[in-house]
Amino acid sequence: MFLPVYIYGHPALGRPSADISQGEEGFDDFLRDMWETMYEADGLGLAAPQVGRNIRLFVIDASVLAEDYPACEGFKRVFINARITERSRERVVMNEGCLSIPGIHEDVSRPERVTIAYKDENWVDRVEHLEGMLARVVQHEYDHIEGHTFIDHLSTLKKRVLKKKLAALSRGNFQRNYRVVLPASRAGRVPGKGGK
Ligand code: NI
Helix, strand or coil: CCCCEECCCCHHHCCCCECCCCCCCCHHHHHHHHHHHHHHCCCCEEEHHHHCCCECEEEEEHHHHCCCCHHHCCCEEEEEEEEEEEECCCEEEEEECCCCCCCCCEEEEEECEEEEEEECCCCCEEEEEEEHHHHHHHHHHHHHHCCCCHHHHCCHHHHHHHHHHHHHHHHCCCCCCCCEECHHHHHCCCCCCCCC
16 A cells, blocks of 8 residues: 655654554554555665654665666665664765655765664564665665655755745645655545645
């Protein structure tokens, strides 16, 4: 089942998520829906807060990037209760986009390498040392479970430049080919009615 994607400005995207307990009812179904949503929306990663659940879960399938980044070949992972335990001092700038921030792509500076501890879909403990594009994708999704988006990493000036665009996003004025939940809809407003 496709889960509508929550759009920038919604409070679900701005609060830290809670750990998940093994055996939680409905978890397997939810995970299946996460994958379906990610693929249908043409994303290479999706975090639970982006579909309105504040739990520490994200999924990544970076294999679409394999042509440009060979390390991404076959990198398909479920991250449960992840914690980034180490970040390199060296930083790199790469361009990012997000299903919750459609139409906006910005250069973001992040640590070049990270170590992440998590449980996989079989609840087996894993530790991975990642660099380059994989470190990038993982940090982007990890941000979501911490209540952040890539916008938080931009300079004050850059945020000021984007202000109108972000406001338009929150009102639903953007192109998308997947179902979304707008920030305004939490007040009971029906998207597309009563708006401009
Ligand atoms: Ni994102």
